[in-house]
Amino acid sequence: MRYLPHTDEEIASMLQVIGAKSLGDLFSAVPWSCRRTGGMNLPEPLSEWDLNRLMAGLASTMAAAPEYAVYAGAGSYEHFVPQVIPYLLSRSEFVTSYTPYQPEISQGTLQAIYEYQTLSARLLGMEVSNASMYDGASALAEALLMAIRITKKRRVAVSRLVHPHFRRVVKTYLAPTGYDILELPYLPDGRTDLSSLRNVKDLAALAIQSPNFFGVIEDLKASAVQAHDQGALFVANFTEPLAYGILKSPGSLGADIVAGEGQSLGIPQTFGGPGLGMFATRMSHVRNMPGRLVGKTVDAEGRQGFVLTLATREQHIRREKATSNICTNNSLCAVAATMYLACLGASGIRDLSRLNHDKAEYLKKGLRSAGFRIPFASPTFNEFVVEMPTGFEKTYGRLLEKKIVAGVSLDSYYVELKNHYLFCATETKSKEDMDQLVQEITSVSL
Amino acid sequence: MKDISELQIPGDFLYAKDHEWAKPENDKVRVGLSDYAQDQLGDIVFVELPQAGARHGKGEQFGTVESVKAVSELYMPVGGEVLSVNKALETSPELLNKEPYGSGWLIEIKPSDPAELKSLMKQEAYLGHLKGLNK
Numbered sequence: 001m002r003y004l005p006h007t008d009e010e011i012a013s014m015l016q017v018i019g020a021k022s023l024g025d026l027f028s029a030v031p032w033s034c035r036r037t038g039g040m041n042l043p044e045p046l047s048e049w050d051l052n053r054l055m056a057g058l059a060s061t062m063a064a065a066p067e068y069a070v071y072a073g074a075g076s077y078e079h080f081v082p083q084v085i086p087y088l089l090s091r092s093e094f095v096t097s098y099t100p101y102q103p104e105i106s107q108g109t110l111q112a113i114y115e116y117q118t119l120s121a122r123l124l125g126m127e128v129s130n131a132s133m134y135d136g137a138s139a140l141a142e143a144l145l146m147a148i149r150i151t152k153k154r155r156v157a158v159s160r161l162v163h164p165h166f167r168r169v170v171k172t173y174l175a176p177t178g179y180d181i182l183e184l185p186y187l188p189d190g191r192t193d194l195s196s197l198r199n200v201k202d203l204a205a206l207a208i209q210s211p212n213f214f215g216v217i218e219d220l221k222a223s224a225v226q227a228h229d230q231g232a233l234f235v236a237n238f239t240e241p242l243a244y245g246i247l248k249s250p251g252s253l254g255a256d257i258v259a260g261e262g263q264s265l266g267i268p269q270t271f272g273g274p275g276l277g278m279f280a281t282r283m284s285h286v287r288n289m290p291g292r293l294v295g296k297t298v299d300a301e302g303r304q305g306f307v308l309t310l311a312t313r314e315q316h317i318r319r320e321k322a323t324s325n326i327c328t329n330n331s332l333c334a335v336a337a338t339m340y341l342a343c344l345g346a347s348g349i350r351d352l353s354r355l356n357h358d359k360a361e362y363l364k365k366g367l368r369s370a371g372f373r374i375p376f377a378s379p380t381f382n383e384f385v386v387e388m389p390t391g392f393e394k395t396y397g398r399l400l401e402k403k404i405v406a407g408v409s410l411d412s413y414y415v416e417l418k419n420h421y422l423f424c425a426t427e428t429k430s431k432e433d434m435d436q437l438v439q440e441i442t443s444v445s446l
Numbered sequence: 447m448k449d450i451s452e453l454q455i456p457g458d459f460l461y462a463k464d465h466e467w468a469k470p471e472n473d474k475v476r477v478g479l480s481d482y483a484q485d486q487l488g489d490i491v492f493v494e495l496p497q498a499g500a501r502h503g504k505g506e507q508f509g510t511v512e513s514v515k516a517v518s519e520l521y522m523p524v525g526g527e528v529l530s531v532n533k534a535l536e537t538s539p540e541l542l543n544k545e546p547y548g549s550g551w552l553i554e555i556k557p558s559d560p561a562e563l564k565s566l567m568k569q570e571a572y573l574g575h576l577k578g579l580n581k
Contacts, residue, residue: 287492287512312517321517 063405065269069433070405071363073383073424074213075136075163075239076272077264080428085266085339094335103308110306113331114294116338123244123341123349124258125251126280130291131329133277136261137169140207140237142279142290142324143259144170147205147233148179149288149323155180156205157232159192161212163239164413170207179204190216190376190385194226203232209260210236210250211243213413214376215360215383215422224254233257240264241278243381245353257281266340267333276333287313290324352427356382359425359434366438367423375420383424385410385417392419399440406441447485450576454481456547460563461572462523467547468566475563477523478551479511479542482576487513490542495531495553502528504562508553511542524562526555 006014011023020026046054063070065078088094093108103110113131120129133139144156156174158167160183167183174181182200187193192208206227210218220236227234236250238260244250250258262276263269281289287310295309315322344352360382368374373387386407388395399406407421414420425434459467465483469476484490492512502508504525511518531553534541542550557563567575 287494312512318517321519 062271063400063403065428068403068405069429069437071423071425071429071437072405072408073215073240073426074408074422075165075261076269077240077242077382077424077426078269078428079242079264079266079426081266081268081340082343084343085336088339089332089336094332104305107306109331109335110294110308112335112338113292113329114296114306115342116334117294119338119341120262120278121280123241123249124255124278124280125244125249125253126255126258127251127283128286128289128293129278129280130289130293132262132331132334133259133279133291133326134330135273135275135277136237136239136259136263137163137166137277138173138326139259139261139277139279140166140235141170141173142277142326143235143237143257144205144207145173145177146257146281146285146288146290146323147235150285151204151231151233153202153204153232154178155182155200155202156207157182157184157197157200157203158207159184159186159209159212159218160414161186161190161192161214161216161218162207162209162237163213166209166237166239186214188376189378190214190380191218191378192223194223197226197230200230203227203230205233205235205257206230207235207237209238210247211238211240211381211383213239213422214385215380215424216376216378217243217247217381220248220250220253220255224256227256228254235259238278240381240383242349242353242356245349245351246357247353247381251280256285262333262337265337266343267336274330274333276330276337278337286310288323289313291326292329355427356425359427359429360384360423362431363423363425363429363434363437366434367441370438370442372441382426383422386421386423388419388421390419392421395441396421402440404437404440406437448481450573450580453485453576454547455569455573455576457569459547460523460566460568461575462521462566463575464521466521466523466552468523468563470560470563473556474529475524475526475555475557476551477553477555479520479546480572481546483518484543484546484550487511487516487518489514490539493535493539493542493552495535496528498528498530500528501526501558504565511539520552522555523566524555524557525559526557529554529556 070078117129133142158170158181185193206223208218208223210220212218224234233256234254236255236258241262242264258280260278262278267276279291292308293310295307297305297307299305311317313323315325315327364374364384367386375387376385396406407423410417410420410422459469461467461480465480467478467480490511490513494510496508502522504522506522507519508522509520511520532551
């Protein structure tokens with residue numbers, strides 16, 4: 001499908017059909033007091049040449065990989081993206097960010113989304129995945145609203161080790177609803193403390209991220225049992241789905257809804273977005289699931305075809321009783337994730353996942369041997385927290401001048417964690433890179 | 447869709463404006479959807495019913511019925527406690543199309559105020575209501 005702007009002739013002929021003199025007539029219902037008078041304060045248009053120079057200048061103010069050695073994860077991960085993905089993704093058949101609005105005419109797009117749903121459900125260990133949502137944060141908020149719909153209860157418990165940005169989005173989503181959000185503290189080992197949950201009444205959902213914001217692998221099974229004991233649904237959240245290459249899937253550990261961020265799967269980090277909201281659940285809850293869903297069927301002649309299915313959940317049919325106001329998906333990112341997972345294959349995902357874990361363990365060991373404290377003892381995947389000496393921000397600045405980004409400072413998210421940094425090492429870092437990092441930190445710290 | 451003359455509107459049932467029927471049996475009331483409602487909805491693919499024990503007032507929503515073209519809410523013709531639900535609809539929602547007054551029934555309730563039954567329409571009044579809708 002191609003998207004071309006209308007020509008003046010087309011606009012004129014459409015206006016003639018509906019009996020309007022000008023485009024302005026179409027907006028006559030908008031009161032003048034609501035309209036902007038006078039021009040907008042925008043810079044003059046630039047030539048392509050000047051625009052490129054401007055953008056390159058802006059880009060050079062960022063510390064981005066691969067120019068910088070980036071050891072920051074915290075919800076956005078640097079992974080190698082095989083060249084086949086940008087190549088296939090740039091085909092005009094795929095280049096649209098949304099589900100098509102005349103879906104059945106776009107069989108190729110629907111089939112690609114169907115494949116995405118299949119791979120997403122398998123990776124997460126669930127029975128059904130939707131066609132994707134905007135990002136991990138909105139997917140989590142939608143999961144909590146879904147749990148509230150299903151259980152007809154009014155309170156959700158969210159771990160403090162769920163990504164801080166995700167928790168802010170959840171608060172924004174739930175603020176006008178009157179539902180309560182209870183934040184669960186964390187234990188000295190870096191896992192969520194569930195002990196305060198026992199006396200909570202009217203609980204609709206328990207949301208735990210694993211690996212959590214500290215990189216620590218949570219006990220999802222125990223969390224699921226605890227949630228179910230209290231008649232609540234268990235929502236598993238994630239920012240690094242690659243972990244499920246070696247960890248047990250959230251579905252196999254008892255999750256009722258799994259919602260998280262899929263940027264790791266073949267989507268570049270760019271400037272923090274666009275992301276991929278992955279969302280999966282059990283078939284028994286499918287009618288309460290938000291978002292679009294592609295199904296496979298046969299046409300009148302028995303040939304395979306793809307359709308948007310269970311659309312009666314959605315806003316254009318169900319109006320104010322719809323499961324969500326989200327009527328689209330992040331198709332292009334979902335297709336990228338599909339290509340990425342298909343490229344790697346089951347054994348590739350396992351190998352890459354193990355590699356991430358091993359690299360991060362190597363760096364953890366290096367930093368620990370150099371005398372830095374690893375405060376949380378629980379197993380981690382590809383990121384972990386390190387306590388740095390007081391005044392490390394100066395060292396951090398000097399390393400930045402050497403084009404090294406030494407982790408993410410945690411004290412703006414957790415006031416109690418002064419001088420704590422979250423380090424991430426993916427397959428993009430070699431042993432030499434990491435040895436150099438440890439050496440640089442040690443030498444300038446002295 | 448059927449013409450009003452083709453609809454089955456049996457005389458021994460009571461009807462609500464939203465097209466649920468009610469049939470008192472001893473101290474229970476059985477509830478379903480009228481032939482008109484199932485015909486308007488078309489092929490029904492899913493019926494969501496409450497748990498036994500749930501309590502709803504007259505006119506409150508107790509479930510949803512989903513057809514290939516729409517989802518409609520189901521409302522209590524009289525208030526009361528849900529005694530049982532038609533489990534057969536879970537796997538065979540088409541019973542609602544085939545036998546709306548028989549095997550396609552929805553729930554049985556214990557009315558909290560049997561006098562509410564008097565507010566429902568009899569056959570003639572319901573047919574008049576349907577004619578009004580189709581003018």
